[in-house]
Amino acid sequence: MANYFLRVARRAGIVVLFVIAAILGITSGVIFAYAGDLPQISALDDYAPSTITRVYGAAGEIVGEFAVQRREVISYEAISPRLKEAILAAEDSEFEQHFGLSIPRIIATLVKDIIERRKAAGASTLTQQLARKLFLTDEKTWERKIKEALLAIQIEKRYTKREIFTLYCNQMYFGHGVYGVESASRLYFGKSAKDLAVPEAALIAGILQANVRQSPYVNMEAAVRRRNYTLGRMAEVGYITPQEAEEAKKAKIVLRGEPTGQPSVAPPRRGDEHRCGCDPAACRIVAGGDRSEGIDVARQESRADRHARRSRRGTPADD
Numbered sequence: 029m030a031n032y033f034l035r036v037a038r039r040a041g042i043v044v045l046f047v048i049a050a051i052l053g054i055t056s057g058v059i060f061a062y063a064g065d066l067p068q069i070s071a072l073d074d075y076a077p078s079t080i081t082r083v084y085g086a087a088g089e090i091v092g093e094f095a096v097q098r099r100e101v102i103s104y105e106a107i108s109p110r111l112k113e114a115i116l117a118a119e120d121s122e123f124e125q126h127f128g129l130s131i132p133r134i135i136a137t138l139v140k141d142i143i144e145r146r147k148a149a150g151a152s153t154l155t156q157q158l159a160r161k162l163f164l165t166d167e168k169t170w171e172r173k174i175k176e177a178l179l180a181i182q183i184e185k186r187y188t189k190r191e192i193f194t195l196y197c198n199q200m201y202f203g204h205g206v207y208g209v210e211s212a213s214r215l216y217f218g219k220s221a222k223d224l225a226v227p228e229a230a231l232i233a234g235i236l237q238a239n240v241r242q243s244p245y246v247n248m249e250a251a252v253r254r255r256n257y258t259l260g261r262m263a264e265v266g267y268i269t270p271q272e273a274e275e276a277k278k279a280k281i282v283l284r285g286e287p288t289g290q291p292s293v294a295p296p297r298r299g300d301e302h303r304c305g306c307d308p309a310a311c312r313i314v315a316g317g318d319r320s321e322g323i324d325v326a327r328q329e330s331r332a333d334r335h336a337r338r339s340r341r342g343t344p345a346d347d
Contacts, residue, residue: 043264066175067163077101077207081118099207100214107209108224112193113268114233115209117261120154122330123178124189128155128180154181154189157198176277198219202232226268228280230258245287252281258285 115121122130123189130153149243152160164172178346183192202212208231213221217228224232234254236241244251256277263273 031111035238052111059183066178066182069163069179069186072183074185075198087095096203097207098211098212098215099198101198102206102210102221104190106222107194107197107219108222108229110226111213111232112223113262113265114226114229114258115217115236116154117265117267118230118258118316119236120235121261121265123154123193126153126155127154128182128184129177134149152176153180154196155183155192158192158199159183160197161201162195167179181310200236201239204245215285215287216283224261224303226256226272227259227276227281230262230276231255234258243287244283246280248281255281259281277307 029086077099079099079101120126121132130151133151133153134317153176156176156179160166160172160176163174163179187195198210200209201207202209202215204215206212206215209221212232212235213224213228216226216232219228221232231244231251234251234257237254238250240246242250242254259268259273259276262268263270306316
């Protein structure tokens, strides 16, 4: 009897070793097939995404805004601790522990794929989401998922967790033409990302899953539902107590931004000052936060009124 169990165990061990070897072989083949076709993540060393360009008046007032993507890039320190916790709780509570991939989540998603016979969502870590938004598309194919996983591992090897999280917070889309947590905070609550309270942080984090569809400007019920989910996750992870979560769920969502106040989608260049209707000699275009001399708005308005009066009289305008 002992010899029988020994033979069974030996055969089982051989089968297991064979399966492991097969998996390693397939994995190596996949890596070899796709590794040479991946984008260079070293480009992130000089990360400079599209941001808002502003035209300021002499008194510091904003005369005009231009942007392809409405974004304000901020540092890790400028993000509210509560917002950091809300994003991690809602999107990737194991962010600090994994190497770019969450094996348990991948297995669970594969099982769900097989059972439901479709490609389910939910396995992507925060790093995978960043890789997808920076280098790939949202197309649901196995090729994209494999490339996303390989890129995530490379990003984790090259950058710190803090750097990855900061890139993520500045890159992601929050609906209504807004990218990054700073612009999202100003859009929805009229304040900086460093000043968000727990309910506000939870709402911002909740929007990440489906942005516009869960925007409070579009679907308040969906926004509240997702905010409350995030608050529940924050309590489960231990960032807040269950009592704090329940209190935050009762908080009314008070919006202070303006979703329709989108800037021009055509980014200005030096020499494009005529586009904002001001005197080119006095115009100050600010891109990326640089400051310089501004427009005398009163002078420009007076100049415009003078032109209008002369036009009505049929008098040639002279400057």
